[in-house]
Amino acid sequence: MPIRVAAASSDGKYVNQHFGKADKFLIFDIKDNGEHEFIELRETAPPVWWRSEFKRGNNRINFRLRYSAGESDWTWSPEKTDK
Incomplete structure (x- = not known):
C-alpha cells in the first residue's frame, strides 16, 4: 500500500x-x-511570525506568535532567553 508524503519547496521544483x-x-x-x-x-x-519581549523588573519573557492561513487562532510559544 503506498504512502503519501509531502516535501517542502521554495520554487515548486x-x-x-x-x-x-x-x-x-x-x-x-x-x-x-x-x-x-x-x-x-x-x-x-x-505562516506569519511575530516576536516580542515583555520586561518587568529583572524578569524578561520572549515569546512568539504564529498564524497560518486556514487556522482560526494565533498560537504562541515562550522562547528561552539568557539574562
Whole structure:
C-alpha cells in the first residue's frame, strides 16, 4: 500500500525548504517497491511570525506568535532567553 508524503519547496521544483517556512509542497505517493509518483503541487500562504519581549523588573519573557492561513487562532510559544 503506498504512502503519501509531502516535501517542502521554495520554487515548486526542488526539495529545498524548511517545512515550517515553505509555501509550496510537492506531494508524492511512495510505493512498497520504492517507486514514487508525483501527485500534485500544493501552495499555501506561509505562516506569519511575530516576536516580542515583555520586561518587568529583572524578569524578561520572549515569546512568539504564529498564524497560518486556514487556522482560526494565533498560537504562541515562550522562547528561552539568557539574562
